[in-house]
Amino acid sequence: MGDVGSEASVRYKLKNDFSHGSTSSLLQSSRNFEDYGVSSSSPSRMRRRTSTLTLGLGLVTPTHNGRIFTSVRTLTTSPRCLNAITSGPGSVTPSPIDYSPPSSSASFKSLGIEASIVAALRRAFPNVKRPTEVQDKLIKELIGGRDILLKDDTGSGKSFGLVLGLLTKPRMVIEDEDSNGEQKLKRVTTSLFIVPHRDLAYQLHHWIERIVSELEPSPPLNSIVQVLVRGEAKPQTQLIQELKDTPPHILICTPQAFLDMHKTEEGREALQLDTLSTVVVDEVDYLVPTAARKDPNKSFRKAYEKAVKKIMMHPGPTREILNEIYKRRIEMRQHPYDPDEEGEEKGRWNSTEEWRNDMEAEEEIPQLVLSSATLRVHLKNYLFEESGWLNGYNLAKIVAKNGVFRVSQQTAANPVDEMEYDYETLDEPAEVPVNDEQRKRWNAAQKRGNILHSILVVSDTGVTNVEGAAIEQAASEVREAEGETKEAEEASEESDEDPKEYYHEKYDSTESPFNPISMEAIASAFAVDVPSVGLLVIPSSAPLQRAVYELRTMGVNAHGLDLLKERRGKDYLLQNADVRRANPTLLVATLATTRGLDLPTLTHVFVLGVPEGPSVTGRTVDAYLHIAGRVGRFGRSGRVISVVEEHESAKMVRVLDTLRKKPVQFEQII
Numbered sequence: 132m133g134d135v136g137s138e139a140s141v142r143y144k145l146k147n148d149f150s151h152g153s154t155s156s157l158l159q160s161s162r163n164f165e166d167y168g169v170s171s172s173s174p175s176r177m178r179r180r181t182s183t184l185t186l187g188l189g190l191v192t193p194t195h196n197g198r199i200f201t202s203v204r205t206l207t208t209s210p211r212c213l214n215a216i217t218s219g220p221g222s223v224t225p226s227p228i229d230y231s232p233p234s235s236s237a238s239f240k241s242l243g244i245e246a247s248i249v250a251a252l253r254r255a256f257p258n259v260k261r262p263t264e265v266q267d268k269l270i271k272e273l274i275g276g277r278d279i280l281l282k283d284d285t286g287s288g289k290s291f292g293l294v295l296g297l298l299t300k301p302r303m304v305i306e307d308e309d310s311n312g313e314q315k316l317k318r319v320t321t322s323l324f325i326v327p328h329r330d331l332a333y334q335l336h337h338w339i340e341r342i343v344s345e346l347e348p349s350p351p352l353n354s355i356v357q358v359l360v361r362g363e364a365k366p367q368t369q370l371i372q373e374l375k376d377t378p379p380h381i382l383i384c385t386p387q388a389f390l391d392m393h394k395t396e397e398g399r400e401a402l403q404l405d406t407l408s409t410v411v412v413d414e415v416d417y418l419v420p421t422a423a424r425k426d427p428n429k430s431f432r433k434a435y436e437k438a439v440k441k442i443m444m445h446p447g448p449t450r451e452i453l454n455e456i457y458k459r460r461i462e463m464r465q466h467p468y469d470p471d472e473e474g475e476e477k478g479r480w481n482s483t484e485e486w487r488n489d490m491e492a493e494e495e496i497p498q499l500v501l502s503s504a505t506l507r508v509h510l511k512n513y514l515f516e517e518s519g520w521l522n523g524y525n526l527a528k529i530v531a532k533n534g535v536f537r538v539s540q541q542t543a544a545n546p547v548d549e550m551e552y553d554y555e556t557l558d559e560p561a562e563v564p565v566n567d568e569q570r571k572r573w574n575a576a577q578k579r580g581n582i583l584h585s586i587l588v589v590s591d592t593g594v595t596n597v598e599g600a601a602i603e604q605a606a607s608e609v610r611e612a613e614g615e616t617k618e619a620e621e622a623s624e625e626s627d628e629d630p631k632e633y634y635h636e637k638y639d640s641t642e643s644p645f646n647p648i649s650m651e652a653i654a655s656a657f658a659v660d661v662p663s664v665g666l667l668v669i670p671s672s673a674p675l676q677r678a679v680y681e682l683r684t685m686g687v688n689a690h691g692l693d694l695l696k697e698r699r700g701k702d703y704l705l706q707n708a709d710v711r712r713a714n715p716t717l718l719v720a721t722l723a724t725t726r727g728l729d730l731p732t733l734t735h736v737f738v739l740g741v742p743e744g745p746s747v748t749g750r751t752v753d754a755y756l757h758i759a760g761r762v763g764r765f766g767r768s769g770r771v772i773s774v775v776e777e778h779e780s781a782k783m784v785r786v787l788d789t790l791r792k793k794p795v796q797f798e799q800i801i
């Protein structure tokens with residue numbers, strides 16, 4: 132780890148701003164980091180009015196007090212360029228939302244979405260016009276009631292499609308006794324939506340809130356959706372009472388919060404698992420970790436056995452929940468129908484399949500939907516062979532890779548295929564197009580989004596682009612093509628947090644766990660390239676507040692990602708993707724809390740270190756894919772900048788290699 136006050140320097144140059152020859156006044160003076168639009172009290176408006184701005188881009192030297200621009204170079208610039216610099220022009224501008232996502236020829240209505248919901252959807256999300264391809268396949272199956280295994284690219288609309296399908300599902304009603312002992316009909320929760328972290332829970336809640344508020348008449352929101360996550364301000368007793376009084380149509384929860392409630396009798400009564408009709412597990416590969424099978428003839432076998440043992444010792448809350456909800460299925464799997472067995476049921480069924488599907492209907496076992504952008508072979512094998520949660524006789528597998536879909540219907544006549552490949556390899560075979568139609572989709576998928584992947588390597592002597600990184604022309608073309616974007620009001624950028632919150636004395640007196648040069652490289656790259664919102668993903672075990680603190684001491688408008696924060700949080704979920712902010716924000720999150728997030732204004736993701744490192748496994752590649760998948764969604768542009776130390780750079784290149792991506796130079800680093 133580099134010394135805080137080391138000689139290390141990071142060389143930056145202004146991008147194409149000076150290469151066009153449209154320069155005007157020669158500006159010369161010193162300017163600190165805040166001048167690049169990274170301070171929460173950015174004077175950028177004032178700067179924009181003047182053409183005699185002082186500039187200090189050039190040699191950037193990290194210092195321990197966070198003022199990293201200590202050396203000044205004379206630069207020639209124009210007012211247009213100044214405007215671009217102060218608002219963080221970047222190699223990627225936020226894209227307007229009127230792109231054309233790969234859509235199906237069906238309409239939401241023809242897929243079975245209720246007319247009132249379609250109308251509300253149009254008002255709430257005017258950009259959502261037609262279902263995407265995955266939504267076409269998913270919504271039909273979701274409404275049909277079959278179990279579903281779902282895999283498609285990040286940002287293809289899986290979670291959004293799940294929300295629409297669940298909203299349309301018929302409301303479950305049971306007969307209940309009121310306080311006078313009279314029978315009456317009572318609404319119960321229809322669907323349970325399990326997600327890995329609370330920000331994703333709030334994002335889904337927010338989507339539903341927007342649609343529900345456009346319904347005419349609009350029902351009370353808590354009768355349609357409620358969220359159960361840890362860290363809620365309300366005490367558990369109040370949450371239980373609310374669930375009992377008004378069971379929501381959809382309950383969105385994190386697994387741990389669900390188990391906390393399920394532990395008590397009162398909580399179990401409120402959750403009413405036996406009346407559920409659908410259970411969705413989003414990001415299932417994250418929530419149900421499994422170990423990659425290793426070739427028994429190779430020496431990894433011991434490592435595999437150790438990994439399995441570890442998982443079995445801590446199976447995780449999602450496994451526990453699914454074991455509870457699907458205990459009848461597990462029993463059926465363990466004791467399948469035996470026509471020779473004595474008993475009154477003898478001879479009632481002709482086959483195991485017949486028996487199984489009859490029992491499923493009789494016992495009203497809820498539909499199970501498992502979804503992720505990454506479903507590795509070992510997870511699929513675990514689900515089909517070991518878990519017992521899925522009905523292998525009535526399952527839809529909707530799996531897409533590079534825009535090519537493989538949809539297989541598992542029915543009684545065509546039960547689930549067993550293990551697909553024997554052992555995990557880092558590169559799973561790519562789906563290849565086999566006909567013209569597929570080739571068309573495949574090509575469209577290749578064009579979808581324009582994500583640039585860069586790797587910055589930090590050493591004691593500075594920061595460089597990884598060896599072999601290509602010079603990317605596309606970046607400036609994208610910038611030119613997209614033209615001007617709207618400016619956000621400075622007012623909305625006022626901090627709603629007290630920055631002092633992070634100024635803990637202990638941070639100044641304890642050694643930082645972060646490499647200061649890495650942090651400064653991130654701060655600088657953010658300052659010169661992010662127009663609106665960036666996201667920094669740090670390892671799951673890294674201290675988030677400390678990272679925010681350190682970035683703030685460098686003048687970066689950094690915030691821990693928290694969608695719960697009323698105004699600020701919801702702001703990030705809005706569709707104002709064409710907004711460039713006067714004072715860009717860097718959101719900081721850990722690896723554990725980024726899956727599934729959809730922040731339309733996001734253009735840049737910074738990754739600190741090799742995700743799920745130090746070694747490169749399938750888990751590492753998947754983690755990178757999910758992190759990178761926060762940008763470039765639905766055809767937008769995006770940039771992923773990994774900041775790694777020297778000993779990690781080959782590993783990071785390998786991750787990109789596996790994903791068949793080539794690192795491109797981050798232009799600002801000379």
Ligand SMILES: Nc1ncnc2c1ncn2[C@@H]1O[C@H](COP(=O)(O)OP(=O)(O)OP(=O)(O)O)[C@@H](O)[C@H]1O
Binds near residue numbers: 503728
């Ligand atoms: N049919 C549609 N037309 C246009 N935009 C859509 C459509 N469906 C979803 N979107 C938008 O696409 C974005 C991504 O959707 P979503 O989060 O559901 O993708 P995802 O496949 O679940 O991604 P991830 O795998 O990263 O969780 C959201 O902003 C959503 O509003």
